[in-house]
Amino acid sequence: MSRNNQHQGKRQEDSVSACVPGDLSDAELATCVEIVRDGGAVAISLQNARMLAVARKGSVIAGLGSIKRDRPDRAGDIARESAFGIPKETPELGDVAVAPEQRLTPLG
Numbered sequence: 496m497s498r499n500n501q502h503q504g505k506r507q508e509d510s511v512s513a514c515v516p517g518d519l520s521d522a523e524l525a526t527c528v529e530i531v532r533d534g535g536a537v538a539i540s541l542q543n544a545r546m547l548a549v550a551r552k553g554s555v556i557a558g559l560g561s562i563k564r565d566r567p568d569r570a571g572d573i574a575r576e577s578a579f580g581i582p583k584e585t586p587e588l589g590d591v592a593v594a595p596e597q598r599l600t601p602l603g
Contacts, residue, residue: 563588
């Protein structure tokens with residue numbers, strides 16, 4: 496998904512794409528880790544994520560979301576503790592963060 500956005504007189508293309516961590520360069524993954532860390536996360540393991548959604552303003556990574564790696568035992572524990580039946584295959588939402596400089600701008 497993408498849309499054009501006027502920002503400081505320049506036309507930038509906003510995009511959000513799904514990928515696995517291995518699809519990103521080392522520099523892109525490091526940027527994602529920095530964004531998550533800036534959001535206050537303590538334990539960051541994006542390289543182990545099942546899936547990432549990466550939001551960009553032009554070529555700049557503006558934010559991301561992650562789906563944690565499959566952990567069926569963890570899903571089973573959550574189901575038991577909450578007394579709410581969920582399948583063991585249910586993916587778990589991981590980190591969601593937006594770069595500090597992008598937090599007050601529309602993202603696409």
